Amino acid sequence: MPQDLTRDLIDLIERGRDRQLRLAVTGLSRAGKTAFLTSLVDQLRHAGLEARLDLLGASREGRLLGAQRVAQQDLGVPRFPFDQARAALAESPPSWPKPTKGISELRLKIRYRPGSQGWLRPDTAELTLDLFDYPGEWLLDLPLLEHDFLSWSRAQIDDVGLSRRDMLADWRAEMATLAPDDDADEARLAAISEHYAKGLRAAREAGFSNLQPGRFLLPGELDGAPVLQFFPLTGLNDWTPETLSALPDTSVYATLAKRFGYYQSHIVRPFYRQHFRRFDRQIVLVDVLGALNAGPERFEDLSQALTRLMQSFNYGSRSLFSRLFTPRIDRLAIAATKADHVTPEQHTRLVSLLEALLAEPLKNLKYANIPVKAFSLAAIRATEAREVNHQGRTTPALKGTSLTGEPLLSFPGEVPTHLPDASFWARQGFDFGAYRPLPATPGALPHIRMDAALDWLIGDKLR
Ligand SMILES: Nc1nc2c(ncn2[C@@H]2O[C@H](COP(=O)(O)OP(=O)(O)OP(=O)(O)O)[C@@H](O)[C@H]2O)c(=O)[nH]1
Ligand SMILES: [Mg+2]
Incomplete structure (x- = not known):
């Protein structure tokens, strides 16, 4: 068989296998996941026409033909509310997509012309992106x-720093009178759980990230169910695992441990299994600037939350079995979101800071031999960069509109390239407000480096 034909055949088989890609967009609350997904769909739908995607090879070469939403795989899961998000951005005044309250899915079919020609190559090809x-x-x-x-x-009790301790004051007061071997009283456990949930909500409002259990903050259909009526138990120092497990089923300890186990097996594990166990590529979105804005304690809290989260993906320890039977994640992106909150010359510094923040997980990814690239991006750019004369000097600045409609001109200053130390917080800190999205214009949403991220995440599949 001629060599070219063999190559074309192998390519065809591989192409058939590679036509589908599942991309996990990972990020803590308010990291910018919904904005990223909305922009991704919008950019690809406008590809070939009005989208600015020069850093995406297939688009630069004029081979990207566009994308359409098609029926998703799982009919039992709501569809990602792209139309609602896009409509809100086109209103006058425009507004951000709403915080996400449940799971949704989306399947995109991307059409492109393959880069190189061969007689077995089709004129056009499709990539399905889930x-x-x-x-x-x-x-x-x-x-x-x-x-x-x-x-x-x-672990939960060790994690509670000084300011969070205050937020949990009511819960702590109740805990002082509860012992592991007390008889469980349903109403009392429900009341203490509510105090715990109240403390978690206050911590979230104050900008903390490392908050468990997540369903306490957004219970969805589980509101009021006993599975959400547990909390970490204090006063365990005098107990051993053996003495605790010998306690009767009706004790406080046994009741809470049972609910915790139920929460793990019926809520968290199915969520993980259905959505996170099987994906080919991942982008981890981090609101680094938001954390800088919130101060040292919140910044440290974000760092801890991300390190633990990345550990739970367990990139390194894939057994041979799981490598054969589940597609292995072969590429990962980390991105500092909302880069339009700083002036363009700060973007490389922002990437360095992101890499410093994720230093531990990055080491593990390197060890697992998973290629990673770091970006700073704005999925939906809300500011315009300007040079202005400020106190006699030409200074980079940002122009935008506040959420309440006032024009804003800001000088966000310098992003640290390393994890900020005490002197940074004393000297500078960060303080910027939130911007309203830019007024709608025809074509795709304005962005910063969405095309670079897309090139890394799907570009090789569009060759
Ligand atoms: N300036 C700017 N702000 C952004 C951008 N992306 C997101 N934001 C802001 O961040 C907020 C949160 O973004 P979302 O996309 O809703 O965040 P999320 O990760 O989906 O959050 P949850 O749904 O709560 O998990 C938005 O309401 C905007 O205020 C961006 O590219 N630029
Ligand atoms: Mg969201």
Whole structure:
């Protein structure tokens, strides 16, 4: 067989196998997942026409023909509300997509012309891209799978720093009068759980990330169900795992441990299994600038939450069995979102800071031999970069509109390239407001480097 034909045949077989790609967009609450997905769909739908996608090879070469939404795989899961999000951005005044309250899915068919020609090559080809969206709060339950009730209780109590301790004051007061071997009283456990949930909600409002259990913040259809009536137990220092497991089923400890186990097996594990166990590529979105804005304690809290989260994906320890039977994730992107909150010359510094923040998970990914690329991007750009004369000097600035409609001109200053230390917080800190999306214009949504991220995530499949 001529060599070219063999190559074409192998290519055809591989192409057939590779025609489908599942992309996991990972990020904590408010990291920018829904904005990213909305922009991704919008950019690809406008590809070949008005989208600015020069950093995506297939688009630059004029081979990207466009994308359409098609019927998704799982008919029992709601469809990603792209139309609603896109309509809100086109209104006057435009508004951001709403915070996500449940799971949704989306399947995109991307049409392109293959790059090189061969007689077995079709004129056009298709790539199916499966995407899903979910509330960021639920993601933080993944690390909870590694615990039993005892180790989880201890870890949660160790994690509570000074300011979060205040937010949990009511819960702590109740806990002082509860012992593991008390008889469980349903109404009392429900009331204490509500105090715990209240503390978690206050911590989220104050900008903390490392919050478990995630369904306490967004219970969905589980609101009021006993499975959400548990909390970490204090006062366990004098107990051993053996003495605790010998307690009767009616004790506080046994009741809470049972609910924790139920939460793991009936809520967290199915979510993980259905949505996160099987994907080919992943992008981890991090609101680094938001955390800088929120101060040292929140920044440290985000760093811890991300490190634990990335550990729970377990990239390195894939057994031969799982490698054969589940597609292995072969490429990953990490991205600092909302890069339009700083002036363009700060973007490389933002990438360095993101890499510093994710240093531990990046080491593990390297060890697992998974290629990773870091980006700074704005899925939906809300500011315009300007040079202005400020106190006698030409200074880079950002122009936009506040959420309440006032014009804003800001000088966001310098992003640190390393994890900020005490002197950074004392000297500078960060303080910027939130912007309203830019007024709608015809064509695709304005963005920063969505095309570069897309090139890394799907570009090789469009060759
Ligand atoms: N300036 C700017 N702001 C953004 C951008 N992307 C997201 N935001 C802001 O961040 C907020 C949260 O973004 P979402 O996309 O809703 O975040 P999410 O990760 O889906 O959050 P959950 O649904 O709560 O998990 C938005 O309401 C915007 O205010 C961006 O590209 N630029
Ligand atoms: Mg969302």
